[in-house]
Amino acid sequence: MRLQGKVALVTGAANDRSIGWGIARALADEGADVVLNDVSQADALEQRAAELRALGRRAAAIPADVTDPAQVNAMFDCAVRELGRIDIVASNAGIIRWQPILETTPQNLQPVVNVNIKGNVYVCQAAARQMIAQGTGGRIIITSSVQADVQFTINPIYGATKYAMHIFTSSLALELAPYNITVNHIGPGWVPSALNDPTPDLQTAAGVERQRQAVPLKRAGEPYEMGRAVVYLAADGDYVTGVGIRIDGGLSIGKY
Amino acid sequence: MADLQTKTALLIGKSLSTVAGITRELQAAGMEIVVGHTPEDAAAAAQITSRTAPLTLNDPAVLDAEIAAVGSIDIAIIAPAWFKAVRFLDSTLDDWDAALHGNFESSVYALRAVGKHLQAQGRGGSILVLSSVAALSAHKDLSVVATSLAALHVPARLAAVELAPHGITVNVVVMGWLPDAWSADYLNADSQPLLEQATPMGRLGTFADLASVCRLLASPDARYLTGVVLSVDGGYTLHKASTPAPR
Numbered sequence: 001m002r003l004q005g006k007v008a009l010v011t012g013a014a015n016d017r018s019i020g021w022g023i024a025r026a027l028a029d030e031g032a033d034v035v036l037n038d039v040s041q042a043d044a045l046e047q048r049a050a051e052l053r054a055l056g057r058r059a060a061a062i063p064a065d066v067t068d069p070a071q072v073n074a075m076f077d078c079a080v081r082e083l084g085r086i087d088i089v090a091s092n093a094g095i096i097r098w099q100p101i102l103e104t105t106p107q108n109l110q111p112v113v114n115v116n117i118k119g120n121v122y123v124c125q126a127a128a129r130q131m132i133a134q135g136t137g138g139r140i141i142i143t144s145s146v147q148a149d150v151q152f153t154i155n156p157i158y159g160a161t162k163y164a165m166h167i168f169t170s171s172l173a174l175e176l177a178p179y180n181i182t183v184n185h186i187g188p189g190w191v192p193s194a195l196n197d198p199t200p201d202l203q204t205a206a207g208v209e210r211q212r213q214a215v216p217l218k219r220a221g222e223p224y225e226m227g228r229a230v231v232y233l234a235a236d237g238d239y240v241t242g243v244g245i246r247i248d249g250g251l252s253i254g255k256y
Numbered sequence: 257m258a259d260l261q262t263k264t265a266l267l268i269g270k271s272l273s274t275v276a277g278i279t280r281e282l283q284a285a286g287m288e289i290v291v292g293h294t295p296e297d298a299a300a301a302a303q304i305t306s307r308t309a310p311l312t313l314n315d316p317a318v319l320d321a322e323i324a325a326v327g328s329i330d331i332a333i334i335a336p337a338w339f340k341a342v343r344f345l346d347s348t349l350d351d352w353d354a355a356l357h358g359n360f361e362s363s364v365y366a367l368r369a370v371g372k373h374l375q376a377q378g379r380g381g382s383i384l385v386l387s388s389v390a391a392l393s394a395h396k397d398l399s400v401v402a403t404s405l406a407a408l409h410v411p412a413r414l415a416a417v418e419l420a421p422h423g424i425t426v427n428v429v430v431m432g433w434l435p436d437a438w439s440a441d442y443l444n445a446d447s448q449p450l451l452e453q454a455t456p457m458g459r460l461g462t463f464a465d466l467a468s469v470c471r472l473l474a475s476p477d478a479r480y481l482t483g484v485v486l487s488v489d490g491g492y493t494l495h496k497a498s499t500p501a502p503r
Contacts, residue, residue, distance in 0.1 A: 069349060100418060101364070101367065101368060101371070101411050101414050101415045101418055102368050102371050102372055102375075102415070102418060102419075103368075104316070104364055104365070104368055104411075105316060106314075106315075106316065106361075109361060109364065110361070113356055113360070113361065113407075117352075117356060117403065117407065118352055118356070121347075121352055121403075124344075125344070125345065125347075128344070128345060129345065132345075148410070151410055151413055151414050151417075152414075153414050153417050153418060155414075156364075156410055156411040156414040156415075157364070157411070159410040159411075159414065160360070160364075160407040160408065160409075160410040160411050161407060162410075163406055163407065163409060163410045164360075164403045164404070164406045164407035165403075166406065167390075167391055167392070167393075167394065167399075167402040167403060167406040168399060168402070168403040168406075170393070170394035171344065171394045171395070171398065171399030171402050171403070172344055172399060173394065174394040174395075174396060175343060175344050175345065175396070175397075175399065176344075242394065
């Protein structure tokens, strides 16, 4: 239990198939107390928190929209009030809209940019300010995607927001290093979360099988496996900053 | 590259200093230039060249028609518009909105519009998206610029995939540091020697350096070259470990 006494905040964690919940469970299994966030699904979020309390952890469920800085700041205030401090932030909330680049519309582009870029900006700004005020360093882990590197033709804006998080991560790592705050990102591959339910390539059994064959390790990843990478960065990654860890079963190393 | 002399390039960008610098170089190479600009920049754009086109960069439906109305083009160059040096911890919501709109969103719509236009013309073409070394390696105080520019690389590469069957290439040209009003906030008398020192070739770039790469990528010589991110930076990105921290 290497994270005993630490408090983590995870955004996008309400759905029980989500990467956010996988991260929260992995952190809790190492002893961390956890603040769970999502934009809605307050009941599900409260249920997730109850599951963590059943493990003996302190947990708080705080719904907030990460695209609204006032709500993000209120969430951090509330989290600190309830659990005392914030040591680890997994800025994980994300959305996806499939649309070819030549058909991209503001209706599709703007929500993806708002959640996947601005949401991370607001959460990371609030996280950094809280960690600096505490004066004991911190760990920020942003959820990127294999789609930052392996691009899907009908998903340019999602890929754009995830790729942008790589330079965002290293820029923050540079600025926050003097405070002993590390900033890294994880790159999940194919994970059967709700976010992937509308994925066009995964709508048929044949499509899922093609996807499975495209992964060198021949299976989808589990949300908990994404969480283990976060645990590494939070618990062991004292000297690791400004980098990304892909957890994709090898999906991104070859095309066929 | 004599065959460029009959070519027309459409330059799109709110950063008119950059557009002007490239225009001068491409005109010197014999190319016909059309400057696409926002309505409020009409007078400034007219100072650059005689052929100008007002563009509505925040509304793709309108923009598609405006680009089509420009008429025959062979090359489109999309230049980023927003630059500001600011600490991440001090960056404001307005900074992020302006950067993401000016560098990413409006460039995506420009990419979409010129892609459709070149496709409709049916004779191939070349699209260049300009970016900065700031999008490739972390620089002090440039998290906002870097994030908004890096985001653009992915749509450019995916446009390369979508437009390849039509003989249209799409590439990202990453500019090293060059004296320009666009980046004057970062590139100043204090920082210039440090940035020169961090460049293996020992000097900042020029618009001639940038334009020469644009000409290469736009020429038939580069017809099989698509979807790349090409740095024209005197080796600066090789050297990022010693990148200094101006200001």
